[in-house]
Amino acid sequence: MAPTAELIRYNETDGEPIGRPAGAAVEPAPMAGLDGDLSEEVLDAYSEAVVRVAERVGPSVVNIQVTHRSRRGPRYEAQGGGSGVVIAPDGYVMTNSHVVHRASALAVTLADGRELPAEPVGEDPETDIAVIRINAPGLVAARMGDSAKLKVGQLVIAIGNPFGFQATVTAGVVSAVGRTLQGMAGRAIEDMIQTDAALNPGNSGGPLVDSHGRVVGINTAIIQYAQGICFAIPINTAIWVAGQLITNGRVQRAYLGIKGESRPLHRRLVRAYGLEREAGVEALEVSPGGPAEAAGLRLGDVIVRLSGTPVATVTDLHRLLTRAAIGAAVPVHVLRGTELVELTVTLGEIPRE
Numbered sequence: 001m002a003p004t005a006e007l008i009r010y011n012e013t014d015g016e017p018i019g020r021p022a023g024a025a026v027e028p029a030p031m032a033g034l035d036g037d038l039s040e041e042v043l044d045a046y047s048e049a050v051v052r053v054a055e056r057v058g059p060s061v062v063n064i065q066v067t068h069r070s071r072r073g074p075r076y077e078a079q080g081g082g083s084g085v086v087i088a089p090d091g092y093v094m095t096n097s098h099v100v101h102r103a104s105a106l107a108v109t110l111a112d113g114r115e116l117p118a119e120p121v122g123e124d125p126e127t128d129i130a131v132i133r134i135n136a137p138g139l140v141a142a143r144m145g146d147s148a149k150l151k152v153g154q155l156v157i158a159i160g161n162p163f164g165f166q167a168t169v170t171a172g173v174v175s176a177v178g179r180t181l182q183g184m185a186g187r188a189i190e191d192m193i194q195t196d197a198a199l200n201p202g203n204s205g206g207p208l209v210d211s212h213g214r215v216v217g218i219n220t221a222i223i224q225y226a227q228g229i230c231f232a233i234p235i236n237t238a239i240w241v242a243g244q245l246i247t248n249g250r251v252q253r254a255y256l257g258i259k260g261e262s263r264p265l266h267r268r269l270v271r272a273y274g275l276e277r278e279a280g281v282e283a284l285e286v287s288p289g290g291p292a293e294a295a296g297l298r299l300g301d302v303i304v305r306l307s308g309t310p311v312a313t314v315t316d317l318h319r320l321l322t323r324a325a326i327g328a329a330v331p332v333h334v335l336r337g338t339e340l341v342e343l344t345v346t347l348g349e350i351p352r353e
Helices: 036-060 235-248 267-273 291-295 314-322
Strands: 061-068 078-086 092-095 105-109 115-124 129-133 155-160 168-182 188-195 207-210 214-222 230-234 258-264 279-286 302-306 329-336 339-346
Touching (some): 036 168, 036 207, 061 092, 078 214, 092 235, 115 235, 155 188, 155 214, 188 235, 230 235, 258 314
Antiparallel strands (some): 061 078, 115 129, 155 207, 188 230, 207 214, 214 230
16 A cells, blocks of 8 residues: 655755654655746746846847849849847947848838938948948937856847838757858858747847847847757957948958868878867968968968967868958968978958959
8 A cells, every 4th residue: 555645844054854653655745946936936037037128238239221223224123131239329220130131121110219321330241240221310229248157058039020011030059159150251250149039030130138138149040940959249359340431441351362161181180280170271272462462372282270279170260360450470381291381471352342
């Protein structure tokens, strides 16, 4: 015959039963969050956080209408759109490059219903960030956060205009950080934020916000046919790019003047020269008149270090060159056959198209 269940008290420190009678069935220790009142408090706190953020950030989120001119005339002009966030009270708005790319006309609808023309300031397809500007009084700039402090599992809220529905709010968590996503221009965008906060067409360019109402990312992409896999550009990257666009109209990046690909290195060479990685970037093409050619870099050379930092992939090179000073003379170590050669390259600026 099965033993009769009796009420057992539990030690609050370790959850072990106190004074359990011999043979008595042990009820599971109560768990925080299963109590009805406590569950309601947690849900209320979650709801209040989302509501508070929506009220605080909503006035800074705008809807962007885009017109693309057709060669066949105004009748065939294409219409598009996305979202943006006001980053300065003097009218600067941050959005995605792919939202405003090659636009012939831009218009912005504010949260209070005002419709205004907008002018492009600059865009950077490499990171999918663009800045446009509007002229209006009473603009509310969003507060910027620090994407480097994001943690997996942290609550985030996305605000935007999916399918034209103004000021739509979705909530989720940071699913992962440090993701790499291929950008429009072919370069990898580093440190991307992955979230399950629902994004749809029209959310692009809108802010991803933490529970304190600080912008931590700019929503940019979803993976088709995958549920809950969405990405945002980290705000630390976006702020740096926006500063460059506002100051120069473009992002100035250093370049070597090569086309290359990652290739594995022979282990004997790795051991012989004390290399940190077992791969490097082989120069498949050296641009005539470019910085690499001027420094003596040859076709087939394998770059293993740039400015003393190990290089194993093209992404490594891009990462190091993105914020390197144009005009700086930097050491580049290459494997030329079985010989390790040090060159000094004076970095140039990527030629404008």
